[in-house]
Amino acid sequence: MAEPMGFFTDTTVCIGCKACEVACKEWNQLPAANGGVNTLSGDSYDNTRRLDGLHWRHVKFVEQFPTDRTGGRWLLMSDVCKHCVQAGCLEVCPTGAIIRTEFDTVVIQSDVCNGCRDCIGACPFGVIDINPVSGTAQKCTLCYDRLQVGLEPACSKACPTDSINFGTITDLRKRAEARVGQLRAQGENRAHLYGADDKMLGGLNSFFLLVDRPEVYGLPPDPKMPSRNLKPSSWMTVLGGVLVGLAGLVSFRTRGSRP
Amino acid sequence: MSEIPSTLFTETPHWRWLIVFYFFLGGIAGGAYVIAALIDLFGPLRFRPLARLGYLVAFPLVVICGFLLTVDLGRPERFWHMLFASETLRPIIKWWSPMSVGAWALLVFGFFSLLSFLAVLTEDGRLRRWPALARLRPAGILGTIVVILGGLLGLFIAGYTGVLLAVTNRPIWADTHLLGLLFVISGASTAAALLMLLARRRPVVDAEGLHSLERFDSSMLVLELLALLALIISLGGMARLWLNAWGVLLFLGVVVLGIIVPLLLYRRPRAGGLATAGAAVLVLLGGFLLRVVIILSTERV
Numbered sequence: 026m027a028e029p030m031g032f033f034t035d036t037t038v039c040i041g042c043k044a045c046e047v048a049c050k051e052w053n054q055l056p057a058a059n060g061g062v063n064t065l066s067g068d069s070y071d072n073t074r075r076l077d078g079l080h081w082r083h084v085k086f087v088e089q090f091p092t093d094r095t096g097g098r099w100l101l102m103s104d105v106c107k108h109c110v111q112a113g114c115l116e117v118c119p120t121g122a123i124i125r126t127e128f129d130t131v132v133i134q135s136d137v138c139n140g141c142r143d144c145i146g147a148c149p150f151g152v153i154d155i156n157p158v159s160g161t162a163q164k165c166t167l168c169y170d171r172l173q174v175g176l177e178p179a180c181s182k183a184c185p186t187d188s189i190n191f192g193t194i195t196d197l198r199k200r201a202e203a204r205v206g207q208l209r210a211q212g213e214n215r216a217h218l219y220g221a222d223d224k225m226l227g228g229l230n231s232f233f234l235l236v237d238r239p240e241v242y243g244l245p246p247d248p249k250m251p252s253r254n255l256k257p258s259s260w261m262t263v264l265g266g267v268l269v270g271l272a273g274l275v276s277f278r279t280r281g282s283r284p
Numbered sequence: 285m286s287e288i289p290s291t292l293f294t295e296t297p298h299w300r301w302l303i304v305f306y307f308f309l310g311g312i313a314g315g316a317y318v319i320a321a322l323i324d325l326f327g328p329l330r331f332r333p334l335a336r337l338g339y340l341v342a343f344p345l346v347v348i349c350g351f352l353l354t355v356d357l358g359r360p361e362r363f364w365h366m367l368f369a370s371e372t373l374r375p376i377i378k379w380w381s382p383m384s385v386g387a388w389a390l391l392v393f394g395f396f397s398l399l400s401f402l403a404v405l406t407e408d409g410r411l412r413r414w415p416a417l418a419r420l421r422p423a424g425i426l427g428t429i430v431v432i433l434g435g436l437l438g439l440f441i442a443g444y445t446g447v448l449l450a451v452t453n454r455p456i457w458a459d460t461h462l463l464g465l466l467f468v469i470s471g472a473s474t475a476a477a478l479l480m481l482l483a484r485r486r487p488v489v490d491a492e493g494l495h496s497l498e499r500f501d502s503s504m505l506v507l508e509l510l511a512l513l514a515l516i517i518s519l520g521g522m523a524r525l526w527l528n529a530w531g532v533l534l535f536l537g538v539v540v541l542g543i544i545v546p547l548l549l550y551r552r553p554r555a556g557g558l559a560t561a562g563a564a565v566l567v568l569l570g571g572f573l574l575r576v577v578i579i580l581s582t583e584r585v
Contacts, residue, residue, distance in 0.1 A: 077295075113453060119384035120365040121376050139365045140358015142297035143383040146452035151295035160358035245290035251451045252380055254458055258450040262464030266439040268507055269315075269472045273322035276500035277331065 029129035030172065031108055031230030032181065032189055033197040035204055036242070037216070039101040039188040041084050046073060046103075048183035049082040052168065056158060076104055078156030081165040082180050087241060102233065102242050103180070103189055106131065106152045106165035107220060110227030113251045114144035114153055122161075129194070129230055130167040138162050149226070149248030167231070194230060201234060208236075219244060226250065289522060291455040296583050302356040306349050307445050307575040308474070310390075311467060313345035314442030315475025317397055319500070321435030323493075324422045331493040336404050337482050338475070339421075342438070343401035346394045353390070367391065382448035386441075393441050396434030403427065442471030449578070455585050456578070459522045462515040463578065469511055473504035474571035477546075477564035484561055498560060501567065502550045505543050512539065530581035533573060542570010 049055070058079050066072050071086035083104045090097035108130045115123040115131055122137035123144060133144070133153070138161035145153045145162060156163040168178035176182075181191035190197060201218050208216035215236045220229030226248055239246050320338025323331045354363040362370070366387035369376045378384040403420035405411040421427040446464030449457035457463065476497050483489040483497070516523050526534060549563035 075295075117381045117383060117451060119376070119378065119381055119387060120362075121369050122365070137362075137365060137370050138359070139362035141366070141383060142299065142358070143381070143448075143452070145295050146297035146299075146454045146457070149290065149294060149453045151293055154295060155298070155358055162358070240288045243293060245293035246287045247290045248293075249290065249453065251453055251458065254450040254461060255380060255382070255447065257461040258447040258464050261461050262443040262447055262468055265443055265465035265468035265511070266436075269318060269439065269468055269504070270322065272472075272500055272503040272507070273319065274326055276496045276503065277323050277327040 027127050029194040029230060030167065030192065031130070031194050031197060031232070032105060032167070032178075032191055033201045033221075033232055033234070034103055034105070035188050035190065035201070035234045036100065036102040037188075037208065037213070037234060037236060038186045039084065039103055040186055041070075041086060041099070041101040042185060043073070043084045044183040044185060045082045045180035045189055046080065046084060048179040049165070050080075052171070052179035053081060053166070055079050055081065055156075076106075076152050076164070077154035078163045079158075081105065081163070085243060087243075100237060100242065102235075103184075104243075105180070105231055106167070107150055107226075107232070108165075108167055108230035109149075110223070110230065111250055112226070113147040113149055116250065116252055117143045117147040119143065126169055126172075128167065128169070128172050130169065130172075132166045132169050133162055133164060135159050135161045135163060147251040149245055149250075165231075194228070197232075201232065204234060208234075289455065289459070291453055291458050291522070292585065294453045294455075296454070296585075297452070298583075299356070299579055300583070302352045304572075304575050304579050306352040306356070307467070307579065308572050309345050309352070310349045310445060311442045311471030311571065311575075312475045312478055313342045313349060313397070314393070314438035314440070315471035315473070316345070316479060317342040317393075317400070317438035318435045318442070318472060319475055319479060319497075320400070321431040321438070324431055325428065325435075327493075327496070330490045331496070333486070333488040334479065334483055334490070334493040334497065336407070337479050337489075339397070339400040339404045341475075341478065341482070343394070343397040346390065346397050346441075350390060350394065382444050382451050386444045386448060389437060389440050389444065393434065393437040396430060396437055399430050400434060403430075439468060443468035454582050456519060456522055456525060456582050459520075460515050460518040462511060462518055466508065466511045466515055466574075469504055469508045470571050470574055473501055473508055474568050476501040476504060477567035477571075480560060480564045481568075494560070498550050501564075502547060505547050505550075505567070509539065509543050512543075525585055526577075526581065530577050534577045537573035538570045538577065541566050542573060543567075546570070 066074055069086050073080055073083050076083045085102045085104050087100035112131045120137050122134045126132050140160050153162050153164045177191045181189040205216050219235050220232035316338040320335040323335035354360050399420045402417045406417040419426050420430050443464045446467040449463050452458050480497050546563035546566045549559045552559045
């Protein structure tokens with residue numbers, strides 16, 4: 026097995042150019058949404074809106090402006106599949122379409138997926154959705170095909186500011202820590218890493234440097250595995266079955282008379 | 285400022301009307317088989333025509349369920365990928381994934397409900413080719429084993445759908461542990477209601493049998509009310525997501541029309557009358573609306 030690979034996305038240097046989105050679409054041959062007809066979101070300069078089956082990279086625009094426009098700031102973040110070490114999507118997939126690769130990334134095999142969509146609701150980050158062209162669930166593959174021939178993923182290759190960094194997880198974590206230290210030294214005390222250690226879902230192989238709470242960027246503060254509910258829910262269901270059985274016993278056994 | 289619940293950052297799997305109907309009909313199929321099995325195992329012989337109806341209902345409904353699930357897939361022609369690895373053709377089952385186990389359970393339950401279906405047809409004399417098929421129904425050893433296994437699978441089919449919703453990261457679904465419990469009870473209740481409607485005006489069905497079905501459904505409705513209450517309490521702050529039209533539908537459609545009114549109607553003395561039929565129709569409506577609310581109310585969250 027190769028070394029675990031991933032992304033470190035430093036949101037502080039993202040300029041919102043969306044080159045990553047374009048590079049991703051070009052390399053992965055993802056068609057335009059809505060038949061190529063441009064639709065505007067109407068409430069943001071961002072018109073991609075969200076990650077889905079046709080958008081595997083999405084530069085989020087967090088536009089924080091007071092109504093009188095006196096101050097304000099832009100937070101920009103190129104969002105992507107987190108390639109979780111403990112991946113909820115992979116866990117629930119009934120077909121085995123979702124696999125973990127030799128690079129420790131999570132990939133949906135489009136020729137195996139039958140579009141049951143269990144993974145969409147299981148993903149703690151809302152990353153996956155159906156690609157209407159293939160009828161299957163799709164998301165970032167961390168350019169599995171490029172990795173296999175020694176190339177770096179299309180998005181990080183295209184990123185002009187090195188907001189998206191690609192490399193081994195060990196190396197990326199070191200660089201990320203150094204960057205946090207640098208920002209803090211410059212007085213940006215809110216700088217912190219999201220998903221860089223093992224605490225969040227065993228570690229996100231695609232982690233982020235943020236300068237505000239995760240919720241502000243549309244990231245869940247405490248993502249969990251779907252299977253946390255399996256045992257308690259199952260036992261309660263068994264209890265339901267027992268109650269049904271007992272009620273049947275009482276109702277249908279007519280006063281002990283079995284003619 | 286308090287933390288926003290993490291389930292609100294997720295995406296809907298777009299399980300819509302086909303799945304609503306599957307949950308509803310699957311609950312009835314499982315419940316009908318369970319009721320039939322309970323009557324065959326513990327009831328008097330004169331209730332047997334009632335149990336017969338349960339087996340007759342269960343199998344066709346399971347077939348419809350399989351059809352609904354297949355059509356709902358993004359790639360229906362790959363439905364068998366749920367059961368066999370498409371590359372190696374080896375069976376694939378992940379016990380920790382309700383979707384995977386559910387697909388297998390539906391197949392196996394379909395098999396058992398087919399056995400019981402054939403046994404009933406043979407008993408009726410409508411299927412004469414293999415008289416031995418009649419032994420697939422109690423009181424013999426073989427029949428007893430078939431309906432015990434089929435009954436357990438029926439409970440599974442009625443309830444696993446709630447666990448399926450819980451084993452996600454979606455709001456409401458993943459915020460309670462009681463959906464499976466609620467669905468098992470509701471499945472048994474709606475099945476009893478359907479059997480009551482079918483048994484009405486059939487002279488072969490014992491009036492006392494019908495009455496026992498009413499008693500059974502009454503206890504199911506009381507349990508369902510308690511389970512629903514417990515579920516809403518277990519949701520805590522997330523129950524706020526139902527402070528809108530969905531909550532109104534849940535209260536008026538499911539609780540009032542689907543549970544409280546039928547309970548009052550069942551209290552009327554004469555079993556099998558118009559009151560019973562009305563109650564049964566309302567129970568079916570309530571069971572359907574319960575699944576509509578649970579599945580569709582989270583769609584746009």
